[in-house]
Amino acid sequence: MTTEQAIAQPSKTPRAPWLKVDRRYLAPALITCVLLAGQLTFGFLESWSRTFLAIATAILTELVVVRALYGAWPHLASAYVSGISVGILVRSPAFWPYALCSAISITSKYVLRVRERHLWNPTNFGVVMMLLLAPDAVAGLSVQWGNNLLPMVFVWVFGSVILWMVDRLNITVTYVLSFLFFAVLRAWITGHTMISEIAPITGPMYQLFIFFMVTDPKTTVRRKWAQSLVVFIIAAVEAVFRLMQFVYAPFYALFLVGPIANLIEIWQDERRGRQGVSR
Amino acid sequence: MTRYARVALAVIFVGLLMTPFLVRRLSQPASPIATSGHVDALKQYGFRLTESAKAAGLEFVHGAPTLDPKLAHIMPQVASMGAAVSVVDVDRDGLPDLYVTDSKEGSRNRLFRNRGNGTFEDVAERLGVADLNRAEDGVSMGAVWGDYDNDGFEDLFLYRWGRPVLLHNDRGQRFTPVTDVTGLPAWANVNTAVWLDFDRDGRLDLFVGGYYSEAVNLWKLADTRMMPESFEYANNGGRKYLFRNLGGGRFEEVSAQVGLASRRWALAAVAADLRGTGYPDLFIANDYGVSEMFANDRGRFREIGREAGVGYSPKSGMNAAVGDVLNQGRFAIYVSNISEEGILLQGNNLWVPSGAVGGIPRYENLARSMGVDLGGWSFGAQFADLNNDGFLDLYVVNGFVSASQQNSYWYDYSRIAGGNQIVISDAKNWPAMGTRSLAGYQQKKLWLSDGAGRFLEVSQLVGATDRYDGRSIALADLSNHGMLDVIVANQRGPLLLYRNQVAADRNWIAFELEGGCKSDGATGCTNRSAIGAQVTVRWNGQQQVQEVSGGSGFCSQNQRRLHFGLGAGGTPDKVTVRWPSGKVQELTRPEVNRVHKVEEPA
Numbered sequence: 001m002t003t004e005q006a007i008a009q010p011s012k013t014p015r016a017p018w019l020k021v022d023r024r025y026l027a028p029a030l031i032t033c034v035l036l037a038g039q040l041t042f043g044f045l046e047s048w049s050r051t052f053l054a055i056a057t058a059i060l061t062e063l064v065v066v067r068a069l070y071g072a073w074p075h076l077a078s079a080y081v082s083g084i085s086v087g088i089l090v091r092s093p094a095f096w097p098y099a100l101c102s103a104i105s106i107t108s109k110y111v112l113r114v115r116e117r118h119l120w121n122p123t124n125f126g127v128v129m130m131l132l133l134a135p136d137a138v139a140g141l142s143v144q145w146g147n148n149l150l151p152m153v154f155v156w157v158f159g160s161v162i163l164w165m166v167d168r169l170n171i172t173v174t175y176v177l178s179f180l181f182f183a184v185l186r187a188w189i190t191g192h193t194m195i196s197e198i199a200p201i202t203g204p205m206y207q208l209f210i211f212f213m214v215t216d217p218k219t220t221v222r223r224k225w226a227q228s229l230v231v232f233i234i235a236a237v238e239a240v241f242r243l244m245q246f247v248y249a250p251f252y253a254l255f256l257v258g259p260i261a262n263l264i265e266i267w268q269d270e271r272r273g274r275q276g277v278s279r
Numbered sequence: 280m281t282r283y284a285r286v287a288l289a290v291i292f293v294g295l296l297m298t299p300f301l302v303r304r305l306s307q308p309a310s311p312i313a314t315s316g317h318v319d320a321l322k323q324y325g326f327r328l329t330e331s332a333k334a335a336g337l338e339f340v341h342g343a344p345t346l347d348p349k350l351a352h353i354m355p356q357v358a359s360m361g362a363a364v365s366v367v368d369v370d371r372d373g374l375p376d377l378y379v380t381d382s383k384e385g386s387r388n389r390l391f392r393n394r395g396n397g398t399f400e401d402v403a404e405r406l407g408v409a410d411l412n413r414a415e416d417g418v419s420m421g422a423v424w425g426d427y428d429n430d431g432f433e434d435l436f437l438y439r440w441g442r443p444v445l446l447h448n449d450r451g452q453r454f455t456p457v458t459d460v461t462g463l464p465a466w467a468n469v470n471t472a473v474w475l476d477f478d479r480d481g482r483l484d485l486f487v488g489g490y491y492s493e494a495v496n497l498w499k500l501a502d503t504r505m506m507p508e509s510f511e512y513a514n515n516g517g518r519k520y521l522f523r524n525l526g527g528g529r530f531e532e533v534s535a536q537v538g539l540a541s542r543r544w545a546l547a548a549v550a551a552d553l554r555g556t557g558y559p560d561l562f563i564a565n566d567y568g569v570s571e572m573f574a575n576d577r578g579r580f581r582e583i584g585r586e587a588g589v590g591y592s593p594k595s596g597m598n599a600a601v602g603d604v605l606n607q608g609r610f611a612i613y614v615s616n617i618s619e620e621g622i623l624l625q626g627n628n629l630w631v632p633s634g635a636v637g638g639i640p641r642y643e644n645l646a647r648s649m650g651v652d653l654g655g656w657s658f659g660a661q662f663a664d665l666n667n668d669g670f671l672d673l674y675v676v677n678g679f680v681s682a683s684q685q686n687s688y689w690y691d692y693s694r695i696a697g698g699n700q701i702v703i704s705d706a707k708n709w710p711a712m713g714t715r716s717l718a719g720y721q722q723k724k725l726w727l728s729d730g731a732g733r734f735l736e737v738s739q740l741v742g743a744t745d746r747y748d749g750r751s752i753a754l755a756d757l758s759n760h761g762m763l764d765v766i767v768a769n770q771r772g773p774l775l776l777y778r779n780q781v782a783a784d785r786n787w788i789a790f791e792l793e794g795g796c797k798s799d800g801a802t803g804c805t806n807r808s809a810i811g812a813q814v815t816v817r818w819n820g821q822q823q824v825q826e827v828s829g830g831s832g833f834c835s836q837n838q839r840r841l842h843f844g845l846g847a848g849g850t851p852d853k854v855t856v857r858w859p860s861g862k863v864q865e866l867t868r869p870e871v872n873r874v875h876k877v878e879e880p881a
Contacts, residue, residue, distance in 0.1 A: 042512050043569065043591040068284045093618075093626025093652045096302060104295050110285075111292040134299035135621030136653075149699060195708050196691070199698030245690035247622050 024077045026162045031084045031212065034155055038088075038204070041151070050098045051087030057102035058083030065110050079106055085123045085208060090130060091139045101126040101138075109218075115266050119259035121219045123212075128255045131248055140248050141205045152202060159211035168215045174228040175210055176201070178235030186239055209250050219258055221265045230261040320741040321782055324727055325666035328742035328765065328777035336398045337391055339774040342383030344418045344440070347500040352711035355680045356688075357497070358382075360470060361440075362750040362768040363421035363834035367433045369406070370451030375755040375838045377766060378408070378435070379774055380419035386412045388419055388437075393757060407454045408435060408446060414498065417441010417466070421751065421834030425474030425483045427524055429796045429807040436485060438469035440497055443487065447528070457528050467493040468517050471599075474829025475550035475559045476806050477537070478578040479859050481796040482524035483806045483829065488545030488563060489517015503706035507544060510696040510703060511593035513567035516544035526799050538580040543568045547599040549831040551610055552813065553632075554640055557861060559811050562589075564596030564614045570628075574639065588642045594625040598833045602662025602671045604631065604649075605732060606821045612642070615657030615675060615833070619718055622689055623696075626652035627660075627675070650734045651675075651726045656718035659752040659833035663763045667785035667844030669821065670728035674765055676749020680712075681719030688715040720746045723767075747772035755838035761787040761872055763842055768835075786845040786871045788854075790814050792827055795860065795879035804860050805879050808839060811859040812879075816843045818851040845871060 035051070038044040045051050062079035066072060086101045105126030109118045112125070130138040163169040183197040190197075200206060214220070214231055221227055234250075234257045241249035320327035332338070341362040343355075350357050361382025369376045374393035381388055387409040391399035403409035412418045417439040424433040432448035443463050446454040468491035474483045491497065492515060495505045507513035521539050522530035534540060543565040550559040558575040565571065569590045573580040584590025589612070598615035605611070609632045616625035629651055630642035646652035654660075655677030662671040680688070691710035695703055702708050725743050726734035738744070747769035757764045757778075765777040781787075792812050794805030805812060810829040815822055825841045845851065854866040858879050869875055 043585070043593065044511070046592055065288060069281055069288070091624055093624060093647045095647075096298075100295060100298050104292075107288065107292045107295060111289050129296060130299075131621060133296065134302070136303065137299065137624070139619075139622055139624040149701075152699060192691075192710050193708055195702055196695055196698070196710050199702040199708070200694055202699035202702065203697035205697060245687075247690055247693045 023166055024075060026165065027081050027212065028077050030158055030162050031081050033158065034207070035084055035088065037151060037154070044204075045087065046091060046093075050092075050095060051084065053095060054087035054090070054098040054102045055080060055083030057099040058086065058106050061103050061106040065107060069110060081212065082106060082123050082126075085212060086126060089123070089127055089141045089205065089208060091141055092137050094137055097130055097134060097138045101130045104129050114263065115270070117262065117266060118218060119262045121213050121216045121254065121258060124251055124254050124258065128248075128251050131251070140251065141208075152207070155204075155207045155211070159207065163211065163215060166217075168217070168227075170224055171215045171220065171227045171231050172210045175214055175231040175235055178232045179238070182235055182239035186242060189243065206250065209254075213254060219262060221261050226261070226265070230257060233257050233261075318740045320737070321780060324737055324741055325668055325782040325785060326741060326762070327780050329780070330742065330745065330775055331778045332774055332776040334397075335776050335778075336400065337377070337774050337776050339379055339381075339389050341769060341771055341774070342381055342386050343771050344382050344384055344497075346497045349500050349503050350497070350706055353706060353709045355682060355712055356717060357706075359680060359748075359770060360750060360834070361418060361420050362770045362772070363419070364751050364753045364766050364768040364774065365422045365424060365830075365836035366753045366755040366766070366838040367424040367435075367836075368839075369433065369448065371432065374759065375757055375840075377753070377755075378403075378422050378424070379768060380422060380437070380834075381412060382418040382420070384412060384414040384418060386418075388412070388422075397758065406452070408437075411437055411439075411444065416444075417498075420470050421472065423472050423474055423830040423836050424808075425485075425810060425829050426806065426808045427474075427483045427485075428526075428528065428799045429482070429794075429801060430799075431797070431807060433808065436472055436474070438467075438472045438487060440468045440491070442466055443469055443472075462522070462530050462532055464493060464520065466496065467520070468495060468497065470546050470834060471548045471563075472830060473548050473550045473561075474808070474810050475561070476811055476859055477521065477550075477559060477575060478523065479558060479861075480524075481794070481801055481804050481806055481860065482526060482799070483808060483810060484524050485520075485522040485530065486539075486548060486550065486561060487520040487522070488548050489519065490544050490546060490566070491517055493517050504704055506704050506706050506709070507567040508700045508704040510567055513544055514542045515704070516542055516565075516567070518542060519545065519563075537578060538582075539573060541571055541582075543571065546597045547614075547833050549599040549601055549612070550811070550829060551601045551826050552811065553601075553610055553612075554635070554638065557857075557859065559859075562599050562601075562612055564599040566595050566597060567593070568596075569593045570596050570599075570614055583639050586639045589628075589630050594628070597658050598660045598675075600661050600831045601826070601828075602673075603824045604629070604662065604671050604728065606670065606730075606823045608815060608822050608824045610824070610826070611645075613651070613660050613662065613673065615654060615660050617656050617718070618653045619656070619689060622693055624653075627654050627657055628652075645732075649732055650736070651724075654724050655721035657724075658750045659767075659835055661752045661754050661832045661835070661837060663754045663765075663837075664842065664844035665725070665763055665765075665779060665781075666727065667761065667781050667787045667846070668728075668730070669818070669823070669844050669846040669849055670730040671823070672728050673724075673726040673734060674743070674752055674754075675724040675726070676752055676767055676769075677718070677723060678721035678746065678748040679718040680716055681746070681748050682716045683714045684716070684720065686713075686715040688712050688717040692717055719748065722746065723749060743777060745769075745775055747775070751833050751835040753832070753835045753837050756789065756840065756842060759874060761789070761842075784847045786847070786849045787843060788816065788845060788851060788869060788871050789840050789842045789874040790854070790856070791840045791874055791876045792856065793876070793878045794858065795881060805858040805862075809858070809879070810839075813857045814841050815855045815857075816845075816851050817853045817855075818845055818849050840874065
């Protein structure tokens with residue numbers, strides 16, 4: 001979950017002067033607010049030390065890898081967001097999964113690449129790997145923060161504003177609508193109450209998922225209609241996983257669909273490039 | 280350069296992905312014997328357990344209540360508590376007896392009197408403590424024993440989802456309900472109670488912790504909005520009560536007056552002097568939230584959970600037990616939670632004291648590093664030196680609802696647990712459970728201390744092999760021969776008795792304390808049950824402290840007698856008894872391998 005909206009290309013749309021902020025800091029600002037609000041109000045972290053370990057490992061890995069590969073010092077906003085996300089999403093009584101998940105997440109960006117583009121959202125890759133490889137030591141965040149709607153409304157509003165500023169709100173809106181559509185479908189199939197099918201999206205795991213993971217510019221396709229189509233497919237695959245009773249269905253769905261969408265786009269870009277040259 | 284760096288990075292990446300396998304391999308027990316199927320447990324671990332409830336005449340199977348039909352779709356998980364066991368010497372014959380609660384409407388609790396020949400007889404009916412699960416009064420959840428009027432006989436406080444009741448022990452011959460004069464609540468959904476002398480006046484007081492709100496009658500629900508408002512931050516549970524003993528069978532409810540207010544979902548509590556002030560502090564393990572620690576400042580309580588480090592990281596607290604796990608003369612606290620591979624890994628907590636700042640103790644959760652974190656869906660846990668090696672071991676029962684072996688409710692449970700307050704707090708939103716299991720058929724954990732800060736799990740190797748849905752554990756030396764037996768109450772399952780056999784070369788010593796208050800109005804002395812008295816045994820350059828408890832674990836109470844293992848050939852140099860009255864008594868080089876009766880000096 002690099003949420004590299006922060007490092008995204010500048011938008012062409014003119015903005016009011018008060019909105020002219022360095023966008024690389026928007027995602028870190030949002031996720032820091034989420035972290036502080038959650039911990040100071042409810043003490044929701046496994047521990048400060050585990051989260052700091054995740055952040056420190058992510059930043060250190062980013063520094064070392066980028067320096068080794070490109071000889072430059074990277075901007076650390078992306079690694080910071082990844083570290084915090086790992087610190088929030090990973091739940092383990094042990095310390096090592098936090099460091100390992102951060103290290104896998106960041107390293108995956110520079111190893112699993114096609115045409116100099118990484119395919120997986122780093123945190124999504126790291127978390128899924130931990131859930132698959134270390135289920136005895138790791139679980140994901142699956143419970144609510146707090147017991148009222150206020151924190152949820154705050155995150156949703158603040159997150160939506162930031163996504164609007166970076167022109168990615170369409171992704172989140174499409175995903176949420178798709179989730180609701182498939183929740184209705186699942187309720188019809190399983191006979192469960194509608195509200196129990198909708199319940200998961202009211203939780204914090206989804207807040208991180210829809211504001212930081214599926215919207216990551218580096219691992220989403222470029223065209224708006226394609227972005228919406230991809231998240232619709234993610235929601236569809238997630239619904240299938242849910243019918244199969246996978247607790248962390250959204251992570252697995254993004255893990256499968258995200259890279260395929262990116263590969264298709266890369267292939268299309270290459271094909272267009274070749275056609276352009278032959279003309 | 281970049282190419283080499285890329286190759287190196289790819290190798291490192293593969294290494295990172297392989298790390299979990301490496302960690303798993305390294306964390307396997309060092310001893311190959313620990314994984315073998317053929318172990319002479321007595322030789323290898325110094326003890327073995329043999330399940331022998333039937334042979335001892337302890338034939339009892341717990342039954343669960345049938346609550347309001349509005350809860351029918353999730354009945355197994357709501358009606359999931361009530362199997363409890365507590366130890367008491369009801370007739371002062373020197374032999375520990377067992378009180379076991381049932382929870383089906385109209386069922387009868389059992390009082391198994393120890394005949395002293397390895398068998399028990401049920402005397403509950405004769406003594407008037409059987410017929411206590413009438414539908415109109417609610418059903419039993421647990422019981423704690425304490426001599427509230429200092430007449431020498433342990434009285435019974437029975438808590439229920441319903442009307443709690445105090446029964447006076449009439450010299451071991453009969454029990455008389457005294458509820459009408461005590462000011463107890465007419466209805467409360469209680470899952471924990473502890474006897475303690477919080478103001479050190481020589482009379483036992485009573486803490487009572489509610490789980491569901493006392494406004495809820497689980498058999499006659501006004502509506503279904505009675506579930507926790509959050510999986511981890513719920514504050515809509517039952518209230519807490521503190522009954523100050525005024526003497527003459529009268530109690531005054533003083534929780535608000537002394538600062539003991541909480542609406543968390545209490546499942547377990549333990550009282551012990553955690554700060555060395557002489558006053559018992561109170562630790563409460565809460566379901567759906569953080570634990571609470573109430574410091575007792577000369578009879579007034581203040582919540583110091585966060586300052587002490589235990590009030591963060593909300594989990595599903597279901598047990599509270601104290602033990603001097605590192606033989607440092609200080610109590611660690613064990614709280615059980617939920618761990619399910621790949622779904623929810625809360626990990627149990629072992630809060631070990633690491634110092635104090637401004638009179639407030641600081642605790643660190645060392646469960647992971649000491650190897651006692653992953654139990655399962657853990658309920659009751661107790662510390663005890665089961666092999667008399669001089670170090671406290673830990674017995675933990677696990678398992679929530681064992682039904683279908685094929686189908687699990689975990690997915691639906693996790694779905695609702697992540698939902699917002701509006702969703703989770705209303706039972707009608709919870710998916711139907713049907714015959715599915717939720718963390719069922721789990722192994723128990725018997726963690727054996729190595730004395731160096733690590734525990735080795737040996738349950739299957741020493742004979743603790745059942746897979747029932749364990750709830751309450753109590754420990755007692757049922758034969759007075761220096762070996763602690765384990766009694767386990769299982770939800771919808773049989774009562775189990777694990778008889779203990781310890782290697783013959785291990786020494787032990789035990790202390791049966793009696794406080795100096797011999798009448799209801801006595802002052803300047805300790806309550807006759809000696810609850811709150813601390814005994815420190817020093818031997819071979821080490822020490823261990825234990826405290827007489829008025830209830831610990833989950834819905835349970837161990838024998839009042841304090842039992843210390845001393846290891847092979849261990850002999851104590853000095854034993855110090857610190858009475859709640861403030862008196863300190865010393866015993867020099869007491870004889871080993873016997874029970875010492877110690878009375879508080881005048």
